[in-house]
Amino acid sequence: MARRDGGPRRRHEVLTVIELIEVSKFFNAGKANQFIAVDGLSCAIGRGEVTILKGPSGSGKTTLLTLIGCMARPTSGRILLHGIGKECLAGCAVGDTVEITSLPERFLTSIRRSAFGFIFQHFNLVRGITVLENVMLPAYPTGESLHEVRRRALDLLETFSISRHAGARIEQLSGGEMQRVAIARALINDPVMIIADEPTAHLDSKLSIEFMEIVAGLKTAGKSVLIASHDPIVYDAALADAVIEMRDGRLVGGGTRP
Amino acid sequence: MILHPAILALLLGSLLISLMMLYAGWYGARILNAWDLRSGSELQLELEKRTYLISTLVSYALAFELISLFLFIFTADRLHPLFTGAMCAAGTLNANGYGYPLLLLKMANFLLAGVWLMVNHVDNRGHDYPLIRIKYTMLLAIAPLSLYEIYYLYRYFSGLHADVITSCCGSLFSLERPGIAGDLASLPSTPMLIVFYTVIAATLFSGAYYYREGRGGYLFSALGCAAFVTGIASIVSFISLYIYELPTHHCPFDILQKEYGYIGYPLYASLFGAGVAALSVGVLTPFRTRGSMAQIIPAFTRRLTAIALILYLLFTLIASCEIVFSSFRMGA
Amino acid sequence: MNRCIERHRNILDFALSSLLRRKGKNLSLLSVYTLIVFIIASIVFFTQALKREAALVLDGAPDLVVQRMVAGRHDPIPIAYRERIAAIRGVSEVRPRFWGYYYEAVTGANFTLVASNDGQPSVKSVFIGSGVARNSSLTEGDFLPLRDVKGTPVLFTVGKVFPSASELVAADLIQMREDDFRTLFDFPTGRATDLTVSIRNKGEVKTIAAKIAQQFPDTRPILKSEMLRTYDSVFDWRGGMVIVILSVAVLSFIIFAWDKATGLSAEERKEIGILKSIGWETGDVLLMKSFEGVVISLTAYLAGVSLAYAHVFFFSASLFEHTLKGWSVLYPQFRLAPVVDPYLFCVLFFLTVGPYIVATIVPSWLAATVDPDAAMRS
Numbered sequence: 001m002a003r004r005d006g007g008p009r010r011r012h013e014v015l016t017v018i019e020l021i022e023v024s025k026f027f028n029a030g031k032a033n034q035f036i037a038v039d040g041l042s043c044a045i046g047r048g049e050v051t052i053l054k055g056p057s058g059s060g061k062t063t064l065l066t067l068i069g070c071m072a073r074p075t076s077g078r079i080l081l082h083g084i085g086k087e088c089l090a091g092c093a094v095g096d097t098v099e100i101t102s103l104p105e106r107f108l109t110s111i112r113r114s115a116f117g118f119i120f121q122h123f124n125l126v127r128g129i130t131v132l133e134n135v136m137l138p139a140y141p142t143g144e145s146l147h148e149v150r151r152r153a154l155d156l157l158e159t160f161s162i163s164r165h166a167g168a169r170i171e172q173l174s175g176g177e178m179q180r181v182a183i184a185r186a187l188i189n190d191p192v193m194i195i196a197d198e199p200t201a202h203l204d205s206k207l208s209i210e211f212m213e214i215v216a217g218l219k220t221a222g223k224s225v226l227i228a229s230h231d232p233i234v235y236d237a238a239l240a241d242a243v244i245e246m247r248d249g250r251l252v253g254g255g256t257r258p
Numbered sequence: 259m260i261l262h263p264a265i266l267a268l269l270l271g272s273l274l275i276s277l278m279m280l281y282a283g284w285y286g287a288r289i290l291n292a293w294d295l296r297s298g299s300e301l302q303l304e305l306e307k308r309t310y311l312i313s314t315l316v317s318y319a320l321a322f323e324l325i326s327l328f329l330f331i332f333t334a335d336r337l338h339p340l341f342t343g344a345m346c347a348a349g350t351l352n353a354n355g356y357g358y359p360l361l362l363l364k365m366a367n368f369l370l371a372g373v374w375l376m377v378n379h380v381d382n383r384g385h386d387y388p389l390i391r392i393k394y395t396m397l398l399a400i401a402p403l404s405l406y407e408i409y410y411l412y413r414y415f416s417g418l419h420a421d422v423i424t425s426c427c428g429s430l431f432s433l434e435r436p437g438i439a440g441d442l443a444s445l446p447s448t449p450m451l452i453v454f455y456t457v458i459a460a461t462l463f464s465g466a467y468y469y470r471e472g473r474g475g476y477l478f479s480a481l482g483c484a485a486f487v488t489g490i491a492s493i494v495s496f497i498s499l500y501i502y503e504l505p506t507h508h509c510p511f512d513i514l515q516k517e518y519g520y521i522g523y524p525l526y527a528s529l530f531g532a533g534v535a536a537l538s539v540g541v542l543t544p545f546r547t548r549g550s551m552a553q554i555i556p557a558f559t560r561r562l563t564a565i566a567l568i569l570y571l572l573f574t575l576i577a578s579c580e581i582v583f584s585s586f587r588m589g590a
Numbered sequence: 591m592n593r594c595i596e597r598h599r600n601i602l603d604f605a606l607s608s609l610l611r612r613k614g615k616n617l618s619l620l621s622v623y624t625l626i627v628f629i630i631a632s633i634v635f636f637t638q639a640l641k642r643e644a645a646l647v648l649d650g651a652p653d654l655v656v657q658r659m660v661a662g663r664h665d666p667i668p669i670a671y672r673e674r675i676a677a678i679r680g681v682s683e684v685r686p687r688f689w690g691y692y693y694e695a696v697t698g699a700n701f702t703l704v705a706s707n708d709g710q711p712s713v714k715s716v717f718i719g720s721g722v723a724r725n726s727s728l729t730e731g732d733f734l735p736l737r738d739v740k741g742t743p744v745l746f747t748v749g750k751v752f753p754s755a756s757e758l759v760a761a762d763l764i765q766m767r768e769d770d771f772r773t774l775f776d777f778p779t780g781r782a783t784d785l786t787v788s789i790r791n792k793g794e795v796k797t798i799a800a801k802i803a804q805q806f807p808d809t810r811p812i813l814k815s816e817m818l819r820t821y822d823s824v825f826d827w828r829g830g831m832v833i834v835i836l837s838v839a840v841l842s843f844i845i846f847a848w849d850k851a852t853g854l855s856a857e858e859r860k861e862i863g864i865l866k867s868i869g870w871e872t873g874d875v876l877l878m879k880s881f882e883g884v885v886i887s888l889t890a891y892l893a894g895v896s897l898a899y900a901h902v903f904f905f906s907a908s909l910f911e912h913t914l915k916g917w918s919v920l921y922p923q924f925r926l927a928p929v930v931d932p933y934l935f936c937v938l939f940f941l942t943v944g945p946y947i948v949a950t951i952v953p954s955w956l957a958a959t960v961d962p963d964a965a966m967r968s
Contacts, residue, residue, distance in 0.1 A: 027300075028300075029299060029300060062963075063963075066962075066963040071867065071962045071963050072961070072962070072963045073298045073303065074298050075298045075299065076298060101298070102295050102296050102298070102386075103385055104295075104306060104382075104385060104387060105306060105307075105871060105872060106382065106871050106872075106873060107385050109869060109870070109871035110871070112869055113869030118867060118868065120867070124863075124864045124867060124868075125864075126861055126864055126865075127857070127861075128611040129607060129611075133607075137604075137865070137868060138868040138869040138870075139600075140597070140600040140601060140603075140604060140870070140874075141597055141600070141601065141869070141870050141871065141874040142593070142597070143592070143593030143594060143595075143596040143597035143600070144593075144596065145596055146596075146599075146600060146603075185868065189869070261826070261827045261829075261830030261831055261833075261834065262826040262827070262829075262830050263633070263634050263637065263826065263829050263830050263833055263937055263941070264933075264937045265830075266830055266833055266834070266941065267936075267937045267938075267940035267941045268940070270940055270941060270944065270945065271940045271944055274944050274945065274948045277948065278948060278951070307872065307959040310872050310873065310876060310955060310958070310959065311951075311952065311955045314876060314880075314951055314954075314955060315951060318947065318948070318951065322944065325936065325939070325940070326940070328936065329933075329936050329937065329940065332933045332936065333933075336933065339815075339818070339819060339822070340819050340822065340823065342815075420819060420822075420823050421816070421819060
């Protein structure tokens with residue numbers, strides 16, 4: 001992993017929010033079509049930083065995102081969260097650290113819902129319901145009153161200048177507008193970290209740059225951002241604090257950036 | 259007898275319950291076999307998904323069992339004119355040797371399913387599934403009871419023969435069928451009254467103590483179960499007398515009818531609810547030191563205790579009101 | 591606690607919107623489901639109403655009827671038995687009855703002939719029930735020819751047609767004078783068809799019946815309660831039979847429902863994947879799917895039951911009457927009195943909603959356990 005300014009990473013300078021130790025993820029283990037998506041990977045994500053996962057398709061970026069974002073469990077290895085998620089577990093965290101490796105799904109989801117916001121490559125918005133409902137959707141199972149959630153959702157739509165589309169169906173929006181709805185949805189539960197998977201894959205250069213501006217805004221607001229991308233606009237941006245390069249499920253060591 | 263629509267419904271209901279419980283038990287066995295929380299293997303993930311299915315199945319089985327219990331009693335009541343000497347559901351149940359055991363079995367299945375769901379609920383709140391093996395072993399023990407229930411149900415209803423004229427040459431003139439008792443066996447009323455209030459008082463005190471101090475869980479649970487049994491015996495023995503205002507009417511089923519203001523429902527609902535809660539306290543207490551359960555079980559059992567206490571209080575209140583405001587006086 | 595309720599409300603909200611978004615599939619499911627509920631509910635209501643009508647009719651029946659049996663067949667009873675029966679303690683009255691069946695070859699109808707001087711029919715005059723009037727197109731003043739035992743036609747005048755309100759008891763009835771009855775059938779003198787016995791204290795009916803059977807071994811006493819029970823059983827049995835036959839239909843429906851539930855369209859699968867990826871856990875999705883099932887069940891149940899109610903009580907169950915009322919040319923046409931019985935609704939619930947819910951548990955669970963990261967890759 002390399003830092004922007006070229007120097008070696010000094011641990012005490014950056015607060016780690018997520019730590020991975022020798023993490024592997026296998027699919028169809030033991031069968032003929034066994035596939036190793038992530039292989040013995042160790043890394044640390046810094047708090048309040050914009051981290052980029054760089055690598056060609058098939059390198060395991062998406063799988064790594066799902067592991068970090070509490071969406072899947074690693075086949076082996078350990079994943080630790082520092083300073084997030086401990087309110088979701090009944091007093092079983094050690095200090096500020098929560099190990100999510102063997103957590104049952106309901107705890108994993110509970111942590112994910114409150115601490116992470118996802119932006120998907122294909123936006124993954126629900127067709128047939130309005131923009132506003134789409135943004136509110138992640139908050140339904142939390143048991144919060146919908147009145148509150150609606151207010152927050154409208155504020156978010158306002159922030160991204162798409163309030164006028166609040167009652168529209170997803171099908172009627174342009175690519176850039178859908179992107180913003182996706183971002184608003186990711187922020188509805190006020191997460192600590194935003195995770196984006198190839199966010200600029202369906203956007204033109206202008207919209208991609210706009211996206212990076214939004215990311216800058218998020219960083220200023222104190223959120224950590226993790227983006228997987230093979231788009232130079234993303235990984236070459238001045239905004240990026242750290243770049244993790246992957247190939248074939250493993251880290252590509254070294255490679256300082258200009 | 260089997261072709262009566264209500265009996266078909268009961269058989270179908272029992273079949274469905276059995277199906278669900280056996281399915282749940284089967285997968286429970288597989289989980290017992292291969293569970294390993296630490297492993298991130300695909301088998302483990304698959305097993306974790308199965309636990310959702312099992313919980314859902316047992317929850318539905320519980321709901322169905324409850325409805326089926328009421329339906330069973332109603333059907334027994336509706337069928338009583340078909341049997342000479344039967345005056346209410348009690349008579350129908352007495353028509354052959356499977357009736358009352360079947361009722362008890364249904365009640366037991368309901369209680370056990372309820373307790374299992376409590377254990378399941380607590381286990382799910384712990385991030386390390388500490389009770390998983392106990393839970394599924396319990397399930398393996400409970401599931402076959404539902405098969406037993408179908409068997410008894412079938413034997414009971416197929417052994418019921420209505421006193422009807424079955425051939426054009428035949429006649430009946432309704433000789434008394436041997437074995438039907440119009441009056442239920444019941445314990446002497448006044449001593450029972452004393453026993454009832456004593457047991458309830460003891461339960462309330464021990465429950466309050468447990469709630470405050472967190473100690474004496476076993477004692478409370480034992481007293482709570484005793485209160486449940488006493489409650490049922492009391493309904494038969496003296497509470498029913500005050501509701502019916504008759505010194506000989508002991509039937510525990512008629513209080514569910516419209517004529518008596520459906521008072522049976524709140525009585526039985528509170529009694530059964532309290533029974534499940536009290537029993538669950540006793541079942542959960544031994545595990546309060548396991549892993550994450552240390553944070554979860556004590557709070558949960560305290561809540562269960564509170565619920566049990568409130569329900570027993572409600573039961574006692576309703577019963578006492580019936581006794582005080584009834585125009586019947588014992589020994590009068 | 592509040593959060594729990596809110597959570598349920600929110601998820602129910604989404605479940606409803608989800609159902610409305612797939613109108614085509616859900617509507618077809620709903621219609622078949624409603625049909626099944628309708629059929630079974632109709633049967634249950636009809637059986638119940640018939641039982642009630644029978645009970646009402648039998649209310650006026652005599653406490654005890656004594657018939658004579660010869661070689662296992664019904665034979666006219668000597669009227670002389672009357673005195674000895676009336677002498678039994680507890681008997682208040684014994685009356686002979688004269689009645690029989692008359693088969694009319696032309697229409698293939700069976701009439702019930704009753705000899706009674708109530709209402710004073712004049713000589714060779716009959717009072718007929720509305721079913722008879724309909725069947726043979728007769729009104730007051732018309733002639734009704736009946737054949738006697740020798741085959742000679744005897745002409746009767748229709749003196750009165752019983753009002754249609756009495757259909758259930760009198761549809762196939764022909765009432766005539768006692769002497770006309772005896773002449774027509776060449777009925778043996780000193781005999782009656784049977785004897786009705788009225789008893790002062792209802793609790794003694796069984797004892798008196800036993801005494802009669804003992805004193806007159808060639809007779810069989812029939813109690814009113816036994817008749818009631820027998821009718822009840824027959825209706826129940828018939829109703830049950832039809833339900834069993836219908837079980838094939840119910841089973842097909844269940845398979846259909848299962849198929850619909852497991853066959854998640856790609857769209858639905860994607861949607862669930864999205865839900866799981868944005869923070870819904872398996873329990874939440876399962877709850878949503880359960881709500882969907884419950885909403886469909888309840889809607890079909892309410893619609894089916896209401897339609898069945900209207901069908902049975904306002905349209906006299908025109909679709910089923912033949913199976914349940916029995917085989918006869920002469921049908922009484924009557925309106926059944928509505929019966930609202932919570933017990934019946936419980937029975938219907940188990941027969942219809944229960945299987946559906948159980949059939950959809952596993953498909954719902956399969957749908958809910960879609961991996962969230964699958965949504966990332968779609």
